[in-house]
Amino acid sequence: MRKATIFVITAFSIILGIMSFSKKIDAETLDIKGLTRNEFFDSSGMSHGKYHDRYDLGKVMKKGSQIKISASQKGTLNLLNDDNNTEKEYKIGPEEQTIIADYDSVPFVETPIDGTNIKVNYEFSGDTQNxxxxxxxxxxxxxxxxxxxxxxxxxxxxxxxxxxxxx
Incomplete structure (x- = not known):
């Protein structure tokens, strides 16, 4: 009887541990292929489209949610929403940082325009939705x-x- 009770408790603990572990992990890696500079745009003085290429991270971050992020090279993370005054821009790089959304926002990583490729590692926590x-x-x-x-x-x-x- 005692062995059966210990077995049930151990099995239950392992199942709970696996379930809670799978809920916490929302880490992903994104490979971003950089674009090469376009001499026509550079020499014309036009900036339309030049800094608008971005990769989405597939989530909506609710106010107070967090993203833990790092990149293989320097890059830029944008938290975009419906108000230019509350949108945020963060510089990212090899050192991991945690960023908290001050407003409901959608995270995007800008595509490098110098031809470099970067790998972005990120993990969400808190209230997010696809x-x-x-x-x-x-x-x-x-x-x-x-x-x-x-x-x-x-x-x-x-x-x-x-x-x-x-x-």
Whole structure:
């Protein structure tokens, strides 16, 4: 009887440990391929599109949630939302840092325009939800139904040659 009780308690503890461990881990790695500079844009003085290429991290960070982030090389993390006055920009690099969202925001990493590739490691904690993403060719009704159910203020529309962040 005593051995059976110890076995049940041990098995239950192991199962709980595995379940809590799997809930805490939300770490990912993103490989970003840098773009090469475009001499036409550089010499023309135009900046349209020059600093707008970004990679989404697939989440909406609710106010107070955190992202632990590091990158193999220097880069820029943007927390974008629906108010230019509350959007934030952070410099990232090899040293891991934790960033707290002051407002509901969507994290993006800017694409380097000097041709360098970077690897970004990140982990979310706190209240986050998946970013509603529509890829060209997806079922529109299914996307809209899922977006409506999520009650998210944000969505990302991805076409063949563009991304549009709805906020």
């Amino acid at each position: 970013l509603a993403i529509f890829n060209s060719g997806d079922n529109q009704k299914e996307f809209l139904d899922n977006w409506e159910k999520s009650k998210s203020s944000f969505a990302l529309f991805k076409g063949k040659n563009f991304n549009y962040f709805y906020r």
